Amino acid sequence: MRQGLFIVGLVVWGYSLQSCKGDDPKPQEEDFDRSAMFQNLASNVILPAYNSFAEKLTSFQLAFDAYKGEASASNLEVLRSAFDQAYLSWQQCAPYEFGPAANVGLRLTINTFPADTDRVHTLVGMEDYDLALSTNSAAKGLPALDFVLYQLNPDRLGDALVQEFIQRNLTLMSLALTSVEADWKDAYQDEFQTNLGSDVGSSLGSFVNAINQDFEVLKNANVGIPLGKKTLGVIQPEKVEALFSAQSIPLLIQHLESLKAAFNGNTGLGLDDHLDALDATYGTQSLSDAIQMGFDVAIASAEAIDGKLFDAIEQTPSQVEDLHTKLQSLVVLLKTDMPSQLGVQITYQDNDGD
Template structure:
């Protein structure tokens, strides 16, 4: 089996090609006490989705401001400021990644902003030629946050970053991120928030159905693209630590943790109603405990495993793989509840296909 890098874009495409999941295909409407799903969806939008997008937008705007300051005064201090604001924006993105419904799906936000691993050959060819379309499929893995990560952290020297072609490519990718994000937020503010809440059924295409699918989809990307593939679990045990997310800044652990917390936050609804509350209303059980609590406990177990790693996931894969394997085991344990038990109880159909064998 080849150990060539498996682009995140290909993984995503495989997940989304089929329309039938590998679990219960038609669970039907859940039975239980009356529950105002429309109110839950409204609160999820108000308490989770829009605040996450707003935080990301604020951080992207700070990155834009710091980059403009750097261009006017290209020195080490301003360079550090750009790096710092970039990491803040990349971390904020992780909480938005699961929201690939409605406007984000229309704009292919996840694909456009965070396809990894980065194709550095394509990126360098783009910079050298000066002729490229960042919206084209050819550049799906040569843009977005991974491209900015490369340009800022490929070495510690200002010299390469201050080259005209590098600055232009950075600016155009930053413009792409800002444009896509603003478009998504505008659509939510221009009526999709109401459409999202009112589409309160459980069938395929309902808001709950879409969110449950995207929560699972994003979680499996976390498990596979961010952990299993670099760890070598998809390549007969041959580790590929260079395939971690944000390999140049070496912030993969921080991003992994933020992504996990973002997915959990979507499940619990932050300070408002979430999917966990709906499961409780349905009296959904896992053994002798509430299914919602079992899921939260496993989220917490995963968070504990990530937090226990040292600051570099790449280094841990290279030098302490057993700790990363233990994390993967906890992630896999959570997949079972998220992808099988939860949708079955909610009456939601999983509509993407993967080859993960869960």
């Protein structure tokens, strides 16, 4: 009994010490509602992204059907434009490779780049093949279509086998996307909104990790590798995203905007509000402002690149260097300050403790 009182006494002592410091014992998180944040992210950010991409794929299919009906120059124009729109729309889905998307490997299905163009060449001459095979892992999805629609001799687009290849890829992407959307709506959305912890496997853990992984992909695959960051400075501009349609920069900007929207929860509750509720600071400003600014600065740097990314890497590499530097600074905030303040573990594995 007396010992119990001793412990209680210690707790009270701890409290009183706190009051001595003059702080009001106000909640650190001003009633931040994590569940509401996940609800917003699911309903207003993630699902609309999938929905919009699904619509763009449908338009792409319609344009493709029209082109098969009449292989005119104007229909090709429409087809290419529908493809570009779909690629742009994919960037909104890219950050969410967790839960259902991770289960089906959505990113690998839709956007493994650079495309293995030799393999695509082979496939468009073949009767029968399976795109799911690992030998075809870089010969499918948007990058493969980027090559077929923009690099292959347009005359060949009339070939039955080439059309078959396009159709197979459209079907592959639609099926993968449909299954992800269905999984979200059937079960995962509920789980996402109710798994409120911060340990490995919690919604917060999965979401923060997914954003970080996607950010790494963007920094390395879209910018670093083409810029020669893995090859002793020997540039590899042919490895940029969407090489043949040459829309690397708009895609990259959209990708950054999407990551920013993931962080902000668009206009609703997001990680920014969560950090604010925790009073997370970075120097003299709030951490959420620092991260917003990091995104804005990186986007501005991408916008400042003249012309195509392919050309800029060869001709004005300093502009691309600048973008890379901006991405490096931002990744530090996203990978260290943000998870640390949220109390989230940046590991993909459970562990045995401390």
